[in-house]
Amino acid sequence: MQREDMKDLLWFLEVAREQSFTKAAATLGTSQSNLSYTIKQLEARLGVRLLTRTTRSVATTEAGERLFQSLAPRFQEIEADLAGLVAFRDKPSGTVRLTLSDHALQMTVWPKLSRVLSNYPDIKVELYSDNGMRNIVEERFDAGVRLGESVDKDMIAVRIGPDWRLRAVASPDYFSQRGIPNTPQDLVEHDCINTRQATWGGFYTWEFEKDGRELRVRVDGQLSFNSSISQIDAAVKGYGIAYIPEDLVSEHIAAGRLQAVLDDWCEPFTGYHLYYASRRQISPAMAVIVEALRHRG
Numbered sequence: 001m002q003r004e005d006m007k008d009l010l011w012f013l014e015v016a017r018e019q020s021f022t023k024a025a026a027t028l029g030t031s032q033s034n035l036s037y038t039i040k041q042l043e044a045r046l047g048v049r050l051l052t053r054t055t056r057s058v059a060t061t062e063a064g065e066r067l068f069q070s071l072a073p074r075f076q077e078i079e080a081d082l083a084g085l086v087a088f089r090d091k092p093s094g095t096v097r098l099t100l101s102d103h104a105l106q107m108t109v110w111p112k113l114s115r116v117l118s119n120y121p122d123i124k125v126e127l128y129s130d131n132g133m134r135n136i137v138e139e140r141f142d143a144g145v146r147l148g149e150s151v152d153k154d155m156i157a158v159r160i161g162p163d164w165r166l167r168a169v170a171s172p173d174y175f176s177q178r179g180i181p182n183t184p185q186d187l188v189e190h191d192c193i194n195t196r197q198a199t200w201g202g203f204y205t206w207e208f209e210k211d212g213r214e215l216r217v218r219v220d221g222q223l224s225f226n227s228s229i230s231q232i233d234a235a236v237k238g239y240g241i242a243y244i245p246e247d248l249v250s251e252h253i254a255a256g257r258l259q260a261v262l263d264d265w266c267e268p269f270t271g272y273h274l275y276y277a278s279r280r281q282i283s284p285a286m287a288v289i290v291e292a293l294r295h296r297g
Helices: 003-018 021-028 032-046 062-088 102-113 172-178 184-189 228-236 246-255 284-293
Strands: 051-053 058-060 094-100 123-129 143-147 155-159 166-170 206-210 213-217 242-245 259-261 272-277
Touching: 003 021, 003 032, 003 051, 003 062, 021 032, 058 062, 094 102, 094 284, 102 123, 102 143, 102 228, 102 246, 102 284, 123 284, 143 284, 166 206, 166 246, 172 259, 184 206, 184 213, 228 242, 228 246, 242 246, 246 259, 272 284
Parallel strands: 094 123, 094 143
Antiparallel strands: 051 058, 143 272, 155 272, 166 242, 166 259, 206 213
């Protein structure tokens, strides 16, 4: 393997990851024509076709996918080792990218980070708020935040918050007109405010549990959002029942703007966990974030 082949392999990985010569060229800081020529030269030296090109898309061939799956983790380890060299500097620095839900951001992550980031001016943090289940390795996030029960077993998980639960709420006026559901199954007869899940494109199926019995209910209604704040506003205005984290609606319930139902079916979830790939070493900047978010309750 010639030394220049290492650069060509890195360029191939970027094209395969982005599935676009245009996006990969922009990331790599080169022209699309130069990138295309480099990949063709690499294919010629290897004697196999790595990419299938059309006017609208790029996809890996069987050989290309095998090469991508083999090389990507190895280069990620190299990147992690190089990032670890930052430990020899006086101050942690660099960018940390996190994917998380709006609830995790508002109620857990930002309150903790806002207290410590001013002490580390060389650390940049990108917080990508999204209710989907992102693949942090493929999408090049440093870490993500999920409920503990949802974290993949091959990830390192650090608990960052206490257990919490969802509560089914609506305005008192709504319940006076439509009646109060006594069981989760009754929700199918009500107007419910849905949550669109970005990753799969479908709606969140409401989860309930009582005395060890689990129920999942597919609800329907006029409105759907991917933001808890908008759902709360719609519920207060009488558009239906919303299923919202308790800490976001407790004040509305206390003030009488919302009324909770089915509380005996609303069991707590395992709290939020920060999770990241099981690499040998994390960057000092990432270590600062982990310690800032770690749950100590």
